[in-house]
Amino acid sequence: MECLLGLLKVRVVRGLNLAICDPLTHSSDPYVVLRHGSQKVKSSIRYHSINPEWNEELTLSITNMMLPVKIEVFDKDTFTKDDSMGDAEFGILDFIEIAKQELSHIGDGAVMKTIHPEEENCFATESQITWKDGKVSQDIVLKLRNTETGEIILHLQWVNIPGVAR
Template sequence: MECLLGLLKVKVVRGVNLAICDPLTQSSDPYVVLRLGQQKVKSSIKYHTINPEWNEELTLSITNMMHPVKIELFDHDTFTKDDSMGDAEFCILDFVEIAKQNLSDVPDGTVMKTIHPEKANCFAKESHITWKDGKVSQDIVLRLRNTDTGELVLHLNWVNIPGVAR
């Protein structure tokens, strides 16, 4: 059994300009699925929108920081298989490595690392891993793949588990 390193709280904030899967209404009924290893969590469905506001927090247990978080967006359909609306993924290695450090002497609001968009990631713009209010956090905008349009806005927070060594 792998050792629990901590919890990754992923706040699914919103989707921006997502694909239209329901042509009659010029909208979609999107929801988000996050996967990490064998874990799978999903958001609620937001009906009749291509710019959904979720503001939902989903939690993943981190036992291996080498695995990427994989994201899929789907359009909910009642009578047929849900349609794919794109996917993305991001690496948590830098985030977890910073979160596992003793940051008690680091000034509040310090940007610990900046991650730039590149071919190897789905970032739509640069993202900062920040130490603020006693927490490591990161705001992310991901460009969706395997679709013509759409971005997903996330906010990450790290939760240390009492009794788990840093």
């Protein structure tokens, strides 16, 4: 049995300039799927939008901080298989290592680490891991792969589990 490290709350904020999968309406019906290991969580569908706003919180139980979180965006179809609108992934190692530290002495709003877009990650802009309101959080903009266009904006927050060692 794997040891639970904590919970990763992922707020799927919005999509930007997603692919048009329904040419007749010049839109799509997107939803987001997050995967970590064998876990899979899914957002609701936003109909007729290529710039959807979800502001939905999805939670992943983290047992292996070496595994990335994988994201897929799909266009919901009624009579055929849902269309892929792109994918991305991001590592959580730095985020969790910071979250596991004793940070009560750190000033509110402190930037703990800045992650820059690189060839090996899907970050569209630099992203800061911060300590705010007693929580470790991170805002991320990911550029979707395997598609012509699109970005996904996420907000991460770590939740320690009482009784689980830091």
